[in-house]
Amino acid sequence: MDKFDTLHAAALPIVRPNCDTDQIIPARFLSRPRDSGLAGCLFHDLRFAPDGTEKADFVLNRPPYRTARIVVAERNFACGSSRENAVWALYDYGFRAAIAPSFGDIFANNALKNGVLPVRLPYQTVVDLLTQIEAAPGAQIGIDLPAQIVTAPDGSQHGFEIDPFAKTCLIEGLDELSYTLSLTDEIAAFEQRLGRHND
Numbered sequence: 143m144d145k146f147d148t149l150h151a152a153a154l155p156i157v158r159p160n161c162d163t164d165q166i167i168p169a170r171f172l173s174r175p176r177d178s179g180l181a182g183c184l185f186h187d188l189r190f191a192p193d194g195t196e197k198a199d200f201v202l203n204r205p206p207y208r209t210a211r212i213v214v215a216e217r218n219f220a221c222g223s224s225r226e227n228a229v230w231a232l233y234d235y236g237f238r239a240a241i242a243p244s245f246g247d248i249f250a251n252n253a254l255k256n257g258v259l260p261v262r263l264p265y266q267t268v269v270d271l272l273t274q275i276e277a278a279p280g281a282q283i284g285i286d287l288p289a290q291i292v293t294a295p296d297g298s299q300h301g302f303e304i305d306p307f308a309k310t311c312l313i314e315g316l317d318e319l320s321y322t323l324s325l326t327d328e329i330a331a332f333e334q335r336l337g338r339h340n341d
């Protein structure tokens with residue numbers, strides 16, 4: 143996965159609470175293989191009419207938001223069933239971060255393992271962000287992962303918490319397996335020391 147250090151990008155407002163994983167990617171697309179590209183499935187039933195035409199009233203279909211790389215969402219974003227595909231669809235479209243007061247726990251864990259940063263901020267802070275990006279479509283938000291700071295369009299800054307191991311993996315662009323493989327020399331040295339102690 144790509145390294146995540148800092149990001150300055152347009153933000154997409156999702157103002158509905160409890161936007162679940164079935165809204166992010168409907169169940170009928172779950173059989174698609176990971177390498178098939180899932181960007182077209184993202185928010186599919188919200189984005190498209192049954193005949194495949196775009197719904198003009200859905201926020202991602204509006205030009206200022208099409209290039210967004212950050213989701214700013216209401217409470218309990220990506221709740222519901224366990225779908226790693228929901229993260230894949232966001233990632234394949236180009237999203238690298240989601241900001242919300244709360245997330246579905248499974249989604250948040252899947253996001254961290256697949257290169258999407260979930261940022262929890264206080265409810266009123268998120269409401270203020272939503273107000274700003276709706277008032278100025280295309281407004282950008284900055285995220286500095288090393289410093290753990292979100293910069294709003296109005297310049298205000300907000301700190302966030304993240305697990306140190308997950309932070310390291312995102313900054314280095316490593317999934318858990320890749321991280322383990324990066325420690326091959328240390329593992330070999332440990333096994334050698336263990337073997338000497340057992341002799």
